[in-house]
Amino acid sequence: TAEQARAAIDAGARFLVTPGLRPEVAAVAAAAGIPFSLGAMTPTEVAQALDLGSAAVKIFPARQLGPAYLKDLQGPYPGIRLLPSGGIDASNAKSYLDAGAAAVCCGTSVVPPSAVAAGDWADISARAAAFTATLA
Incomplete structure (x- = not known):
């Protein structure tokens, strides 16, 4: 809005x-x-x-x-x-x-709500690294 x-x-x-x-x-x-x-x-x-x-x-x-x-x-x-x-x-x-x-x-495949709620920044960082690696 x-x-x-x-x-x-x-x-x-x-x-x-x-x-x-x-x-x-x-x-x-x-x-x-x-x-x-x-x-x-x-x-x-x-x-x-x-x-x-x-x-x-x-x-x-x-x-x-x-x-x-x-x-x-x-x-x-x-x-x-x-x-x-x-x-x-x-x-x-x-x-x-x-x-x-x-x-x-990219949303929940890299930053799942459960990982955010748990504060699992290592998991989110690993997901982001794996995601960007596929783009090369």
């Missing part, structure tokens, strides 16, 4: 990411000079995110259409910076990068 965006910026956030189109978040971020990435799935939503000034468009949930969808979007939107999220893990992250993703968002 706009309120969450303001709070994040006040707390020192240097960028914002949303799961879907949030024009009010885009307005807050733009006014503060903070880059943002709005979430989208359809080509129409991608166009709206770009029109709102999204520095990159978060494709969510990416798992639903797979890496080939990124290539499809690059036809009508050449040069677009895409950030797939949702269902990205060590087994498929490289395929999204190979399909043109600027970066990938």
Whole structure:
């Protein structure tokens, strides 16, 4: 929400990411000079995110259409910076990068809620190292 965006910026956030189109978040971020990435799935939503000034468009949930969808979007939107999220893990992250993703968002496969709750930072660090090793 706009309120969450303001709070994040006040707390020192240097960028914002949303799961879907949030024009009010885009307005807050733009006014503060903070880059943002709005979430989208359809080509129409991608166009709206770009029109709102999204520095990159978060494709969510990416798992639903797979890496080939990124290539499809690059036809009508050449040069677009895409950030797939949702269902990205060590087994498929490289395929999204190979399909043109600027970066990938990885969630619970690297940072499972149970590991966070337990404060198991060694496990999270090991998962992150294993994940990034698959990208080389």
